[in-house]
Amino acid sequence: MNNNVKFGVLASLIVVAASFFASSFPDGLEFIAEKLGFLHKGVSGSAIMKDYSIAILGNGAISTAVAGLIGIVVILSVFALFTKVTTFNNKG
Amino acid sequence: MHIPDGFLDSKTAAGMGAAAATVIGLALSKVRALVTELGLAPAMAGAGNGIKSLTGKAQRFVGHAGKTYLSKMAMVTSLVFATQMFNFPIANGTSGHLLGGLFAALFLGPWGGALSITMVLLVQATLYADGGLIVLGANIMNMAFFGCIISYFGYVLLKKTGLSDKICLSIAAWASVVFASSACALELGMSGTYSLVDALSAMISVHAVIGIGELLITLMLVSIMKNMLGWEEYRHE
Structure with missing residues (x-):
């Protein structure tokens, strides 16, 4: 198997596994913010895939998996585009 | 450990933003030197394959090694995100x-690793509202500067003691989380959100445990990348 394919499978597997099995407990900082009583100061912003879910797919694991996979595609595309632009005159 | 907007005051957020901009600028110039090489650039667009620049003027260009590095960076970044x-x-x-x-720096070097983590934070803040946009600089300082650059130099120093690579990696991976969380506590203290001493002790005690998870996952990921993709560690010069 080609390395890129292996890598794609690995990254996707991690996202899908995370979507189904990740803990929903608050993370370290959030836990402390609650314990020390400054959690209410947090302002949660808005974003198209807020809380790792896609509005039309609800809040379930599948929604999170799709949101995560989109993130991977976005990151890989940005790098691909950057590489393309910086090597446009270079066939090496 | 992604700080949301509202936890830090505007002075701290702005200061961290300026610090992060400096670190990113430095990292960009280091990585630019790493992915480009000086020489006769390959044929200009349209001039055909393999024909060297006709002007014969040496310039910096992204060669084969640079492309390989960038594709590695793309993979590390998406893997860390996942x-x-x-x-x-x-x-x-x-x-x-x-x-x-530490995982990112191990394969990309400290500067490329920091850019990779910065990219993850940028995507998380803009697409998922995970980590605030106003405090993005603080999050970059915590996780890309302290959690990546500083931790990687700690790893390099540790290796000089002659301990095995795995032990050094474990200690540095654990410490990277403790460093990042201490920096976070420092910012909370500077902002007057909570008393510095209490924030520090609370953050460190919880993240000393989370660091064990960082250690285990880092060891696992490093072994997967080495054995599955045949990657080698970045050589620190």
């Missing part, structure tokens, strides 16, 4: 997730 989604439970109804600073 793995950060995987929160693992620790005691008291708390969870933690990989930060990945």
Whole structure:
């Protein structure tokens, strides 16, 4: 198997596994913010895939998996585009 | 450990923003030197394959090695992003997730690693509202500067003691989370959100446990990358 394919499978597997099995407990900082009583100061912003879910797919694991996979595609595309632009005159 | 907007005051957020901009600028110039080489650039667009620049003027261009590095960076960045989604439970109804600073630096070097983590934070803040946009600089300082650059130099120093690579990696991965969380506590203290001493002790005690998860996941990911993709560690010169 080609390395890129292996890598794609690995990254996707991690996202899908995370979507189904990740803990929903608050993370370290959030836990402390609650314990020390400054959690209410947090302002949660808005974003198209807020809380790792896609509005039309609800809040379930599948929604999170799709949101995560989109993130991977976005990151890989940005790098691909950057590489393309910086090597446009270079066939090496 | 992604700080949301509102936790830090505007002075601290702005200061961290300026510090982060400096670090990113430095990292960009280091990585630019790494991915480009000086020489006769290959044929200009349209001039055909393999024909060297007709002007004969040496210039910096992204060659084969640079392209390989960039594709590695793309993979590390998306892998860290994916793995950060995987929160693992620790005691008291708390969870933690990989930060990945040391993992990224291990294969990309400290500067490329920091850019990779910065990219993850940028995507998380803009697409998922995970980590605030106003405090993005603080999050970059915590996770890309302290959690990646500083931790990587700590790893390099540790290796000089003659301890085995795995032991050094384990200590540095654990410490990277403790460094990042201490920096976070420092910012909370500077902002007057909570008393510095109490924030520090609370952050460190919880993240000392989360760091064990960082250690285990880092060892696992490093072994997967080495054995599955045949990657080698970045050589620090």
